[in-house]
Amino acid sequence: MAEGVIELDGKGYDEKTKSGVVLIDFWAPWCGPCKMQTPILEKVAAEVGEKAVIAKVNVDECPELAAKYGIRSIPTLILLKDGENKQQFVGLQQQASLVSAITAEQ
Numbered sequence: 001m002a003e004g005v006i007e008l009d010g011k012g013y014d015e016k017t018k019s020g021v022v023l024i025d026f027w028a029p030w031c032g033p034c035k036m037q038t039p040i041l042e043k044v045a046a047e048v049g050e051k052a053v054i055a056k057v058n059v060d061e062c063p064e065l066a067a068k069y070g071i072r073s074i075p076t077l078i079l080l081k082d083g084e085n086k087q088q089f090v091g092l093q094q095q096a097s098l099v100s101a102i103t104a105e106q
Contacts, residue, residue: 004042004045004046004054005025005038005041005042005045005054005055005056006053006054006055006056007055007056007057007058008024008055008056008057008062008065009057009058009061009062009065010062010064010065013057013062013065016053016055017053017055017080017083018082018083019082019083020052020053020081020082021051021052021053021079021080021081021102021105021106022052022053022054022055022079022080022081023041023044023052023053023054023055023077023078023079023080023098023101023102024055024056024057024077024078024079024080025037025038025041025054025055025056025057025075025076025077026056026057026059026065026066026069026071026074026075026076026077026078027056027057027058027059027074027075028058028059028060028074029058029060031074031075033074033075033091033092034074034075036092037075037077037092037093038056040092040093040094040095040098041054041056041098043095044095044098044099044102047095047099048099048102048103051102051103051106052102052105059071059074069085069088073090073091075090075091075092075093076088076089076090077089077093077098079101079102079105081105086105087101089101
């Protein structure tokens with residue numbers, strides 16, 4: 001069951017990221033490039049389907065999660081596999097590069 005892009009916060013974070021491939025977008029509503037990243041993530045979610053969870057974390061609402069990964073600028077996207085940080089992208093990312101990174105972790 002593909003979920004599309006989901007919102008994560010401190011409560012459901014560990015459960016959603018402990019297994020499988022998860023791409024997390026650390027963002028904020030006031031960030032212009034972050035707004036541009038969202039439709040790209042929706043396309044990535046549609047393309048990868050059940051192969052990965054595509055999620056967003058609002059750094060203003062969840063500063064502890066941003067601190068956990070040392071997020072210094074947004075958007076920053078982190079690719080996890082079974083809870084382990086595999087790759088990090090800083091700045092606006094294109095669909096093809098994200099799908100390629102997700103596919104490589106399968």
